[in-house]
Amino acid sequence: MNIESLFLAPIYLPLLASALLVTAKAFGQASKVAESLAFLIGLMLPAVCLALLTPAVIAHQSVETVIGAWETNLGIHYHFDGLSWLLIALHLAVSIPVFLYSKSNPSNRETFSIIFFIQCASVAATSLTADLFNLFVCLEVMGVTSYVLIASNDEDGSVLASFTYLLFSATAMVFFLIGAFGLYRVTGSLSYALIAEVKNSLSGNDLIVAQLSLVLIVVSTLLRCAVVPLSGWLVGAHSKAPHAVSALLSGVLIKIPLFALIRLLLLVTSSERIGSILAWAGGISAVAGILLALREVQAKRLLAYSSVSQIGYVVAAYGLAIEAGLESERGALLIASSLFYAFCHAIAKALLFLSVGTATDALGTKDLRKGRSAAAYLKASGERVPIITISYGIALFSISALPPTLGFWGKNMLTYLAKGHGSAYLLTITAILTITAYLKLSVLFLPSKRPVPAVKTQSFGAIHVSLLLLSLMILLGGVFALPIQHFITTLLLPLGSNEVYSSGYNAYHELAKTFVTLTFALFLTVLGCSTYARNLLAKIPASSAGFSNLFFGYALALTVLAFQLVR
Amino acid sequence: MIIERILIALLFLSGFTAIVGMRNIIRKVFGLNLLNAAVVLLFILEGSRIGNQAPILDEGITTMVDPIPQALMLTAIVIGVCVTALSLALAVRLYRATGSLDIQVITERLQREH
Numbered sequence: 171m172n173i174e175s176l177f178l179a180p181i182y183l184p185l186l187a188s189a190l191l192v193t194a195k196a197f198g199q200a201s202k203v204a205e206s207l208a209f210l211i212g213l214m215l216p217a218v219c220l221a222l223l224t225p226a227v228i229a230h231q232s233v234e235t236v237i238g239a240w241e242t243n244l245g246i247h248y249h250f251d252g253l254s255w256l257l258i259a260l261h262l263a264v265s266i267p268v269f270l271y272s273k274s275n276p277s278n279r280e281t282f283s284i285i286f287f288i289q290c291a292s293v294a295a296t297s298l299t300a301d302l303f304n305l306f307v308c309l310e311v312m313g314v315t316s317y318v319l320i321a322s323n324d325e326d327g328s329v330l331a332s333f334t335y336l337l338f339s340a341t342a343m344v345f346f347l348i349g350a351f352g353l354y355r356v357t358g359s360l361s362y363a364l365i366a367e368v369k370n371s372l373s374g375n376d377l378i379v380a381q382l383s384l385v386l387i388v389v390s391t392l393l394r395c396a397v398v399p400l401s402g403w404l405v406g407a408h409s410k411a412p413h414a415v416s417a418l419l420s421g422v423l424i425k426i427p428l429f430a431l432i433r434l435l436l437l438v439t440s441s442e443r444i445g446s447i448l449a450w451a452g453g454i455s456a457v458a459g460i461l462l463a464l465r466e467v468q469a470k471r472l473l474a475y476s477s478v479s480q481i482g483y484v485v486a487a488y489g490l491a492i493e494a495g496l497e498s499e500r501g502a503l504l505i506a507s508s509l510f511y512a513f514c515h516a517i518a519k520a521l522l523f524l525s526v527g528t529a530t531d532a533l534g535t536k537d538l539r540k541g542r543s544a545a546a547y548l549k550a551s552g553e554r555v556p557i558i559t560i561s562y563g564i565a566l567f568s569i570s571a572l573p574p575t576l577g578f579w580g581k582n583m584l585t586y587l588a589k590g591h592g593s594a595y596l597l598t599i600t601a602i603l604t605i606t607a608y609l610k611l612s613v614l615f616l617p618s619k620r621p622v623p624a625v626k627t628q629s630f631g632a633i634h635v636s637l638l639l640l641s642l643m644i645l646l647g648g649v650f651a652l653p654i655q656h657f658i659t660t661l662l663l664p665l666g667s668n669e670v671y672s673s674g675y676n677a678y679h680e681l682a683k684t685f686v687t688l689t690f691a692l693f694l695t696v697l698g699c700s701t702y703a704r705n706l707l708a709k710i711p712a713s714s715a716g717f718s719n720l721f722f723g724y725a726l727a728l729t730v731l732a733f734q735l736v737r
Numbered sequence: 738m739i740i741e742r743i744l745i746a747l748l749f750l751s752g753f754t755a756i757v758g759m760r761n762i763i764r765k766v767f768g769l770n771l772l773n774a775a776v777v778l779l780f781i782l783e784g785s786r787i788g789n790q791a792p793i794l795d796e797g798i799t800t801m802v803d804p805i806p807q808a809l810m811l812t813a814i815v816i817g818v819c820v821t822a823l824s825l826a827l828a829v830r831l832y833r834a835t836g837s838l839d840i841q842v843i844t845e846r847l848q849r850e851h
Contacts (some may be wrong), residue, residue, distance in 0.1 A: 310820070314819055321827060326835070326847055327847050329831050329834065336820065336823065337756060337824065340769055340824075341772060344776055347776045347780075351779060351783065354806070717840075
């Protein structure tokens with residue numbers, strides 16, 4: 171199959187689907203037919219294209235093209251390789267179930283679908299672009315669609331969360347533009363390859379300008395990934411959004427910019443210094459996120475804090491990989507395990523948001539102190555087979571890294587590879603605290619003697635299909651973890667390494683470690699019920715999403731990175 | 738060019754102060770616009786370092802500006818307009834829900850509801 175004719179399809183097709191829905195809406199024909207057609211064009215066809223492209227990426231073919239056939243130094247560069255394939259696959263794996271789930275929520279349905287497909291296109295474009303200004307445009311489109319989707323919830327709190335996120339992120343993107351300006355000024359170009367060519371021969375003042383510009387770009391992009399100290403916006407935005415949107419944003423959208431950035435980082439000198447900072451930022455994110463999750467009493471906020479913690483794993487492995495250099499064995503394995511973990515977390519977190527969201531809707535409360543016996547409530551509202559409870563259990567196992575799930579492999583492999591660096595200890599502590607935090611969340615499903623009042627019945631068809639799809643991915647991924655890991659390593663080969671390394675790691679050989687982690691977690695959970703522990707947890711300051719705090723975090727990140735690069 | 742640069746920096750700082758320091762959400766949106774305007778001006782100023790004529794290849798045009806920053810800024814302006822429109826729409830919804838434009842009052846009132 172011709173790779174050139176297919177690789178832009180994941181951008182064009184969702185846009186086409188979106189246009190179709192707009193047209194249908196304009197003619198007052200926003201029917202189920204248009205919706206299904208859009209689903210086929212916007213999500214299923216890109217999946218087919220991706221499947222057709224698989225042989226090409228396995229053979230390490232890549233396409234470098236200039237959109238619109240402009241001259242190389244004028245046009246926008248797009249680059250398709252194994253990394254883009256994996257990022258688009260990551261997005262599709264979550265967005266297809268999420269779209270099916272969203273059918274169960276009829277309010278604002280048309281607007282949701284239209285914006286949803288534009289977002290799909292922006293994600294694909296972000297993972298393909300090799301041009302700095304185009305990256306800015308893609309990130310902005312991704313951002314604007316996120317703001318709209320977050321605010322599409324009927325709750326008023328979602329509007330405030332969306333507004334805060336918008337102002338913070340839009341301001342950061344202005345700094346991104348200044349960074350792009352700086353790089354354009356000293357290198358005279360905006361495409362990654364041309365920037366790298368010139369940048370490596372810079373010296374003196376020009377080099378400092380280029381490094382500082384790079385810092386502005388990296389920090390502004392990392393803001394979208396919600397790494398501590400840039401994570402203040404996430405909790406409000408992801409916990410107030412509709413469940414389907416939370417699942418998509420928390421699962422996928424925070425990881426795409428991180429991996430899109432790798433193309434730029436690989437091209438410039440002294441990226442290993444950025445890598446070492448990122449490794450520590452990841453470890454700190456992991457611990458800080460989970461500590462804040464532990465003190466949370468609201469289900470969706472707990473999940474959102476846990477996202478900050480889990481992205482910490484991805485960022486830590488990513489940073490260590492860049493520090494080690496992707497051509498080395500350690501670097502190649504680490505970046506593959508970072509991307510592998512991104513898959514693990516994306517699927518598990520989407521499943522958690524969808525199942526817990528549905529359960530809290532049935533309960534009528536998100537408060538962990540009040541909600542009990544969610545399964546009974548779901549049954550009362552018309553669920554015949556307890557699929558929501560079962561899939562919550564599967565997601566719980568995956569995120570706690572218990573066998574036989576995908577997360578069991580992902581987390582253990584990642585901590586194994588990160589060994590030897592300080593942040594690996596932070597990640598181990600986080601693994602224990604994660605189980606404790608999720609046990610705390612599980613009280614929603616504990617049976618209680620309270621009688622279940624009459625609740626509104628609803629149909630669970632679409633919800634069940636979507637949850638089953640995600641659960642199946644977790645279980646099958648757990649079985650085929652080693653081939654998947656090998657596949658990812660193969661696809662990422664063009665990033666630098668010369669051969670497909672194999673870690674030779676088998677998570678089942680370390681079941682004892684999992685057992686110890688679980689024992690510690692159970693011990694901590696029992697301990698956590700005591701008044702003393704509660705008082706201690708209450709002392710952890712709640713992170714506030716005030717503007718001065720957000721910008722303080724931004725300034726801190728800028729200073730640290732700038733100091734590291736210019737010294 | 739140094740005076741222009743100082744003026745742009747002042748514009749930028751005033752925008753940033755509005756976003757971080759002001760409590761009125763409409764003013765915050767204005768601040769965002771000032772920031773955008775400052776960056777647009779910076780790019781345009783930079784593009785005119787090598788010439789000052791419109792980049793249309795015609796007779797007598799010898800020293801034209803660098804057209805790339807201008808093309809980029811057209812895009813940036815369009816994005817800026819979208820973001821402004823969306824943020825104003827959100828501001829309207831916040832005002833309808835809470836009856837205030839003050840970010841602190843809005844936060845308090847929304848928290849009290851829950």
